Amino acid sequence: MADTNFEHQKLAIKPRHMDFPFGRLKKLKFFDDNIYKSSFMAGLSASFPLGEAEFLDSVRYFRDKINNPDLKHQVKGFIGQEAHHSRQHRFVNSELDRLGYRTDKIEKDLKKEIAKLVTKQTQQFRLAYTVCSEHITAIMAEYALNEPAFLEGMDAPMKDLLLWHSVEEIEHKSVAFDVYMEVVGDVKYLNKTMKIAITIMHLHFTQRMFKLAFNTKHWASFKEFTGFLSWMFGKGGMWRSLRQPYKAFYKKGFHPWNNGGLELVEKWQREYAQPEQNKASAEYQIAHPA
Ligand SMILES: [Fe+2]
Numbered sequence: 001m002a003d004t005n006f007e008h009q010k011l012a013i014k015p016r017h018m019d020f021p022f023g024r025l026k027k028l029k030f031f032d033d034n035i036y037k038s039s040f041m042a043g044l045s046a047s048f049p050l051g052e053a054e055f056l057d058s059v060r061y062f063r064d065k066i067n068n069p070d071l072k073h074q075v076k077g078f079i080g081q082e083a084h085h086s087r088q089h090r091f092v093n094s095e096l097d098r099l100g101y102r103t104d105k106i107e108k109d110l111k112k113e114i115a116k117l118v119t120k121q122t123q124q125f126r127l128a129y130t131v132c133s134e135h136i137t138a139i140m141a142e143y144a145l146n147e148p149a150f151l152e153g154m155d156a157p158m159k160d161l162l163l164w165h166s167v168e169e170i171e172h173k174s175v176a177f178d179v180y181m182e183v184v185g186d187v188k189y190l191n192k193t194m195k196i197a198i199t200i201m202h203l204h205f206t207q208r209m210f211k212l213a214f215n216t217k218h219w220a221s222f223k224e225f226t227g228f229l230s231w232m233f234g235k236g237g238m239w240r241s242l243r244q245p246y247k248a249f250y251k252k253g254f255h256p257w258n259n260g261g262l263e264l265v266e267k268w269q270r271e272y273a274q275p276e277q278n279k280a281s282a283e284y285q286i287a288h289p290a
């Protein structure tokens with residue numbers, strides 16, 4: 001095992017039952033008035049419902065082989081959280097389609113790709129791929145919560161959704177990894193899979209962004225494209241900022257909690273949580289009387 005400290009497995013992972021007012025998403029360029037930044041985020045959102053369903057399935061397959069009771073408990077929370085993410089992204093995706101993005105076309109392609117993955121690849125590969133995807137998602141989530149400039153200029157319902165999604169990705173960031181280490185444990189194989197996963201993800205994110213921007217027919221802005229490039233690749237941009245945490249995955253003894261992250265859960269709670277959007281809170285009951 002890469003990790004001997006199981007303290008993190010005591011962390012209670014519970015889905016927050018959110019209800020975001022997605023009908024308020026009125027602007028096509030909901031992110032900084034920039035079609036490429038908006039399409040990049042729409043592409044991410046388009047891939048979540050089916051992508052995350054595959055993550056759950058790949059972990060669920062190994063559920064009976066897990067002996068650690070704390071981890072078993074966390075797997076339950078992980079499944080609950082991912083299922084809610086899929087649900088909320090489905091809601092926002094239909095609003096994005098109303099604006100003209102056609103995320104449904106991305107979903108159609110993804111459905112075929114996942115069907116191929118399920119029939120052609122081993123269960124070990126599917127689980128390893130999920131571990132890699134979860135690492136990439138978690139470092140993006142940490143970046144979103146750490147660096148307020150990253151999502152600056154994004155309209156509220158989408159931004160609230162992404163920040164909520166981020167906090168839960170951080171909470172469950174070690175679950176698939178711990179399952180893999182307990183039932184498979186082959187680190188070399190995991191590192192090889194990461195190289196495949198990162199290549200596929202780069203291709204997909206780029207391809208989806210262009211497809212969605214073209215679908216809207218509002219893509220022809222050089223200024224917006226260069227704005228996207230500096231947001232992504234410029235100083236303090238996502239590309240440069242994620243390089244180090246990405247590379248950490250290959251280090252000997254890597255574990256998703258090695259560099260902390262719990263403080264970001266507290267930060268979200270303090271700065272971004274909106275109880276009136278959480279069905280379990282009293283504020284939600286007041287805002288939505290029966
Ligand atoms: Fe998720």
Ligand SMILES: [Fe+2]
Pocket residue numbers: 082134137169172
């Ligand atoms: Fe996740």
